[in-house]
Amino acid sequence: MTLYQIEVRANAEQHDVHAHQLAHEIGQLPTRHLSSLAEISAGGSQPKLRTAQLYRLSGQLSATQLAQLTEQLLVDAVVQEAHITPSEQTPQNTPTGHIVDVFFHAGVTDTLAESVLAGAAMLNISGLEHVETGRRFILDERLSEPDLHTIAQALLYNGVIQHYTVQTVQDQQQGRTPELKSVTATEQAEQSIVRTIPLSQMTDEQLLAVSKEGLLSLNLAEMQAIQQHYQSQGREPTDVELETLAQTWSEHCSHKTFKATVNYRELDAQGNEVESETIRGLLKSYIMRATNEVNPDWLVSAFSDNAGIIRLTETQDIAFKVETHNHPSAIEPFGGANTGVGGVIRDVVGVSAEPIACTDVLCFGPQDVSSEALPAGILTPRRIASGVVSGVRDYGNKMGIPTVNGAVLYDPGYIYNPLVFCGCLGILPHGSHPNNVQPGDLIVSLGGRTGRDGVHGATFSSGEMSLEINTQAGTAVQIGAPITEKKVTDVILQARDRQLYSAITDCGAGGFSSAIGEMGAKTGAKVELSHAPLKYQGLAPWEIWLSEAQERMIIAVPPTKIDELLAICAIEEVEATILGTFTGDHRLTLTYHDQVVADMDMEFLHDGLPSRTLDAVWKRPHLEEEMRRAQSITEDTHVAALLSSLNPTLISLLRHPNIASKEEIVRRYDHEVRGATVGKPLVGRSKNGPGDAAVLQPLIGEDAKAGVVLSNGVNPLYGKYDAYHMTVNAVDEALRNLTAVGGDVARTAILDNFCWGNPTDPEQLGTLVRAVKGCYDAGVGFGVPFISGKDSLNNEYRANGQRLPVIPTILISAVSVIDDVTPTIDMSLKAPGNMLFLIGKTRNELSGSHYAEVIDPASFSQHFPYTEVPQVEIPRAYNTMKALGEAIRSGLVRSCHDLSEGGLAVAAAEMALAGHLGVTLSLEHITVKSAVNLQHSAETITRLFSESPSRFIVEIAPEQWGSFERFMRDRQVADITYIGKVTQSSRFIANHGEDELINLSVNELQDAWKGGQA
DSSP states (O other), X not given: OEEEEEEEEESSGGGXXXXXXXXXXXXXXXXXXXXXXXXHHHTTOOOOEEEEEEEEEEEOOOHHHHHHHIXXXXXXTTTEEEEEEETTSOOOSOOSSEEEEXXXXXTXXXXXXXXXXXXXXXXXXXXXXXXXXXXXXXXXXXXXXXXXXXXXXXXXXXXXXXXXXXXXXXXXXXXXXXXXXXXXXXXSOOOOSOOBOOOTTOOHHHHHHHHHHTTOOOOXXXXXXXXXXXXXXXXXXXXXXXXXXXXXXXXXXXXXXXHSEEEEEEEOTTSOEEEEEEEEOHIIIIXXXXXXXXXXXXEEEXXXXXSEEEXXXXXXXXXXXXXXXXXXXXXXXXXXXXXXHHHHHHHHHTTTOEXXXXXXXXXXXXXXXXXXXXXXXXXXXXXXXXXXXXXXXHHHHHHXXXXXXXXXXXXXXXXXXXXXXXXXXXXXXXXXXXXXXXXXOEEEEEESOBOSXXXXXXHHTTSOEEHHHHHHTGGGOOOXXXXXXXXXXXXXXXXXXXXXXXXXXXXXXXXXXXXXXXXXXXXXXXXXXXXXXXSSSOOOHHHHHHOOOSSEEXXXXXXXXXXXXXXXXHHHTOOEEEEEEEOSSSEEEEEETTEEEEEEEHHHHHHOSOOOEEEEEEEOOOOHHHHHHHHTOOOOHHHHHTGGGHHHHHHHHHXXXXXXXXXXXXXXXXXXXXXXXXXXXXXXXXXXXXXXXXXXXXXXXXXXXXXEEEEEEOOGGGGGTOHHHHHHHHXXXXXXXXXXXXXXXXXXXXXXXXXXXXXXXXXXXXHHHHHHHHHHHHHHHHTOOEEEEEEEOOOEEEETTEEEEOOOEEEEEXXXXXXXXXXXXXXXXXXXXXXXXXXXXXXXXXXXXXXXXXXXXXXXXXXXXXXXXXXXXXXXXXXXXXXXXXXXXXTOOSEEEEOOTTHHHHHHHHHHHHHTXXXXXXXXXXXXXXXXXXXXXXXXHHXXXXXXXXXXXXXXXXXXXXXXXXXXXXXXXXXXXXXXXXXXXXXXXXXXXXXXXXXXXXXXHHHHHHHTOO
């Protein structure tokens, strides 16, 4: 077998975009630990860099075939050149410098290599047997070898899925070259077909050791239940059976914390118990209960399938799902986020819907945190953010699905536990999704092949992270292939329309085990694992069964329809395999080459999980003393001094990472593909203002004007004070965002995504209970049903004996249906002379605010000793949003923006910079509600920066003011305050009577907002 290495690189330095990006990233490294890099920088020059793509080819290829493959498939002749190195020769024509080559570990999915093999087949090149791809980095020869390794480990590779080799300039001069070797998965040691795990005589300590060493994430009670079950059967479990139980019973798949009995206690500020209750399941007692009580007639499906479904028109439904992919993204950011997007798209396809839009909400640590400040095994927030953003872009863009809505947050609470929320919206004909598995139906796998990628993904995501666990769980990272998923989607939609399957689901967490196990829970299933197409040989049966290799769907196909399905698959070039049959025996039977490797009772598998009883406690905040201290504050020069620095305060807020422009990220996503995006993520005269919500027009024909509005709400800073109010505020924010563009709060459904720490910690669980209570009150109060959701728990990193939990975070995603997208609006100011009004109440609510983030903490504490976290008056908020949405859809409003991070000042500034128009605000008309007497300066600051919820700024043309006022008052909305006007001056001015508080040019606002991009 001949081995060739083909090096493809840019034919000119200016075309080497990867080198430019790497140079920027190297410039972010702390040079105090890179002496040679510091010397280069001190000398006034930048390190020299070049990059190349490497292909290692094995097989019998003629010179003509090699040239054909290179020229027609691997190289863009306009900007690239290729250099081919046979196995017996050293590299030629490589630029001078140290060489770092990075390749995947054996067994890790290499989608580019798979594409090369597919392309070769299209070119009728039959001699190509194996391909590996990697990256080559040629680094400045002035770098020392230790610095070379530091840079490689910090930026060039991820040890979870890759390895690297170094060839220094000295090595090259002395003829020492790394051996050109192709490492394939088949070289890994063959494993025995099936192992028996001798649990019956194990002690409790031994049971826990099996769980830990096998990355099963099962606790002692669960291991004991398995032990007792197999003792009663008089046998030991096989490894396939034990792994299947661990997957099915995992937190990720079974949501056992949300099903547990919770003994909840509330304590006063002194630690005395003031309230207690026993909750029989958080999910049923609060979230599902809220949906059952609201139960609108347009709700089609909730909590019963891969995604929630609501009515769009008489003939069309829409499906919506938001998933988390946190643990994988923490250890391999690109692959984790990439497959997070792929997974949620499959969730929507899994309810027979065509995916039409994606959303993403990303939470990272501060981007200036260096690797030296982090424990071993933690990637820097900057590296995580770069990989995650690239992963999100890669999947959605390649599938031709627009990414239309989202958010990016930065907080120290995400340094060790980044959060990646991925959402997808789909459309399907009403009543077209079947869910009726029948005995005798064939179990058919569609799409990608099975490999070791993703093994233990469900159990890995159900536990805490640490250096040891992350290293052990390297195979829990999946690698995506979006083109394959696009083909699979095309097959599913055709099969749906021809009614070729009776049920469908995706292979997500747990792979075949989860998909087939859940589909066959009420019937039974028999599967021959050797039928599964593999990426490479050497997988044990349990690995085939548990693998989370991507782009795979499972469908139940009546035998009479299999030939028609296979014909569609052949046309679309999608691999389809019959793995087995759904039976009527209520057992899960797995064989491998006809040898039984698992024989399990479905009832024990799905209902044998021991119920959990957990303790939760929440301590109420101490407010009385704060109120007394606040009443003693008198106006002084220190308080008044806060007013003299409002220009820089507003600038600082606009530069805050959570508020600043995300254009650099948004522009990497295609939000225009499919041509249905009416309301875009960036709006205004220059298309760079922050849109409040996405508006889609997905239909053609009779119902062409019907639209969908997507929005989200998230503010973890409020959770530092009270997770209940954080949750209700998140619902309020999602609803007011969609209201601001013309969405209909009365035809809106929501999704919840919880990301929390360890639920066995009573204090962590106490805050979770508070959040769930907030879900119920907000869902019922606003009349919005929850149609789907996800809980991601155990977002903790353990290092040096410390637990480092994520900041508790809940994301609320909202989807609204409107009959006509034509009157929807955006937040950019439209014309000088128009009037500006504040809708809603302003209160002394600065706790958890971004104003508190940008000023000196001691100063904030001194001058605002008592201020509350924002609190929603739900009936008033609902009435306001319903009326305002109707007013917008009636054409009475020119622009509208909700007040959120940074309050009134930031919202008005964003409207001005988006519209390139000036604003003059008059604050004296705004009444401030407060439980304590505020001094003049504090009250003024509250008017500008309070984050009181349920508020909007609206722009009204003078000739429409009377109609708008009557419209709103007829609907009992009285909180409408004139606050100023739009001007031609290109200046942002805020006055209080005769006092000028802020005076900045719109260009200064724009520069600050765009200059704060992370």
